[in-house]
Amino acid sequence: MFTKVSKSVYCRIGEKGDSNNGFILCNDFSVFVDTATYPDQTKRDLEDMKKVTDKKVKFLINTHYHPDHTFGNMYFLDIIAHAACRTTLKERIPFYKEEVQKEERFKNLKIKLPNIVFTENMMLMHTPKIELTHFGGHTEGSITVYVPEEKVLFSGDLLFAGYHLYLGDADIQEWTDALETILQWDIKKIIPGHGEICDKKEIKKHIDYLKTFYQNLKDMKKRHSKEDILKNTDLLELPEMDGENRIVRNIEAQYDKA
Numbered sequence: 001m002f003t004k005v006s007k008s009v010y011c012r013i014g015e016k017g018d019s020n021n022g023f024i025l026c027n028d029f030s031v032f033v034d035t036a037t038y039p040d041q042t043k044r045d046l047e048d049m050k051k052v053t054d055k056k057v058k059f060l061i062n063t064h065y066h067p068d069h070t071f072g073n074m075y076f077l078d079i080i081a082h083a084a085c086r087t088t089l090k091e092r093i094p095f096y097k098e099e100v101q102k103e104e105r106f107k108n109l110k111i112k113l114p115n116i117v118f119t120e121n122m123m124l125m126h127t128p129k130i131e132l133t134h135f136g137g138h139t140e141g142s143i144t145v146y147v148p149e150e151k152v153l154f155s156g157d158l159l160f161a162g163y164h165l166y167l168g169d170a171d172i173q174e175w176t177d178a179l180e181t182i183l184q185w186d187i188k189k190i191i192p193g194h195g196e197i198c199d200k201k202e203i204k205k206h207i208d209y210l211k212t213f214y215q216n217l218k219d220m221k222k223r224h225s226k227e228d229i230l231k232n233t234d235l236l237e238l239p240e241m242d243g244e245n246r247i248v249r250n251i252e253a254q255y256d257k258a
């Protein structure tokens, strides 16, 4: 079900840290932001949207290429994303096809690529206006979706409110810079990629998390082997978080970069 966030913005918060998505009601149509992991959930989301409005969906925006935000793309006609989001999703199709065979719920999945791409930023000049900004950081093509008139931001996976961040494809410096920039924006409510609706306080926590991870990993590398750090992830002194512990995968992805 969707929760009303502001005058025109609605969101669905995924269970137990699953991905979030939502839509923005413009004058003549609605604009969806991200899909759920499972196509059947996206189908349900489209039904749930009809309980709120009779406006038709004009666009879907993908905040980045990860499956938990794009695997419902098949139900949309026009999909907007950063060019790198499209490129990476396309490259990963063979890998994802292998992976999804294991699960019955992906039986009808068709991986659909964004068909409207941009390389810097993009504005949808409707009412309300929607600003798409390219930051990278979490993935190369990560963008945010901002509705300035209502001071609402869809951050995509630049924010995992209350959960461990996923750093598997990340550029930590770029990510931190992105959050420092967003911190200057006029924002009242944020729909994070994962976790509950939040505000700028959460951005500060994420900056601290990223800095702690990077600095402590760098320090630990001087004194411990990669294997030792992987075995004892407490060495990184990261805050306690709910849900999936992604620290081992994050160390594996970031060890050589720290």
Ligand SMILES: [Zn+2]
Binding pocket: 019, 066, 068, 069, 157, 193, 194
């Ligand atoms: Zn995600």
